[in-house]
Amino acid sequence: xxxxxxxxxxxxxxxxxxxxxxxxxxxxxxxxxxxxxxxxxxxxxxxxxxxxxxxxxxxxxxxxxxxxxxxxxxxxxxxxxxxxxxxxxxxxxxxxxxxxxxxxxxxxxxxxxxxxxxxxxxxxxxxxxxxxxxxxxxxxxxxxxxxxxxxxxxxxxxxxxxxxxxxxxxxxxxxxxxxxxxxxxxxxxxxxxxxx
Numbered sequence: 001x002x003x004x005x006x007x008x009x010x011x012x013x014x015x016x017x018x019x020x021x022x023x024x025x026x027x028x029x030x031x032x033x034x035x036x037x038x039x040x041x042x043x044x045x046x047x048x049x050x051x052x053x054x055x056x057x058x059x060x061x062x063x064x065x066x067x068x069x070x071x072x073x074x075x076x077x078x079x080x081x082x083x084x085x086x087x088x089x090x091x092x093x094x095x096x097x098x099x100x101x102x103x104x105x106x107x108x109x110x111x112x113x114x115x116x117x118x119x120x121x122x123x124x125x126x127x128x129x130x131x132x133x134x135x136x137x138x139x140x141x142x143x144x145x146x147x148x149x150x151x152x153x154x155x156x157x158x159x160x161x162x163x164x165x166x167x168x169x170x171x172x173x174x175x176x177x178x179x180x181x182x183x184x185x186x187x188x189x190x191x192x193x194x195x196x
Contacts, residue, residue: 002164006172010179019183027182028192030077038070046132061103064134068095083178090171097148097165104129106138106149107163114153115161135163 014021041063048060068091075088098105107130112118117130128137140146150163182188 002162002168002172003175005160005162006175007179010176013176014179014183017180017184019180020189021183023183023185023188024179026188026191027081029081031074034070034074034077038067038074041067041070042134046134058103065095065099065103068098081178082181083174083176086174086177087171088174090167090169090174093148093167093170094165097145097167098134100144101136101138101149102127104136105134105165106143106146107133107135108140108143108149108151109137110140111150111153111163112137114155115163116156117161117163 011021013019045060045064045067072088072091072095075084075091078084079088094105109124112130124137126138126142129135130137135150138149143149148166150165150168152164152166152169154162154164
């Protein structure tokens with residue numbers, strides 16, 4: 001959710017500061033299908049979750065890790081675009097904490113309670129999945145690399161209460177830089193020339 005909000009705010013800021021959104025359509029993106037497939041896998045995992053994380057042999061876990069590898073490959077192929085190195089760092093931060101905790105993003109019971117999402121818990125046992133997320137419930141003392149997990153909470157009365165990780169914040173910064181830089185650069189006034 002924080003990435004959607006960051007993208008919306010970046011687009012709004014680009015317009016308000018005189019940027020041209022059509023320039024974003026002219027960015028020379030390579031292998032965009034990698035990003036589409038990566039996000040598609042994540043959407044499937046979010047909306048067809050396992051009740052409890054089942055470790056590395058789970059199709060869901062392997063698909064989630066694979067989705068991050070696809071996104072990292074896309075970012076690598078487009079690394080010369082503004083913001084992409086920062087986006088790569090955010091993805092790596094999230095992937096690192098997920099790999100350290102069985103393939104999912106850890107979230108503490110306290111964070112779930114503060115944001116008011118207890119109804120999304122499929123169980124209160126450690127390792128339980130939260131509906132419509134990539135999160136698993138883990139107490140802080142059981143979470144490896146806790147500081148990289150979903151530790152930032154935007155609670156009610158914010159219209160869309162949410163919890164996010166430092167990696168998500170870094171990703172949001174990368175998206176912000178990409179949108180603002182590209183929308184203000186005359187370099188992308190025309191589509192990239194196609195190779196003959």
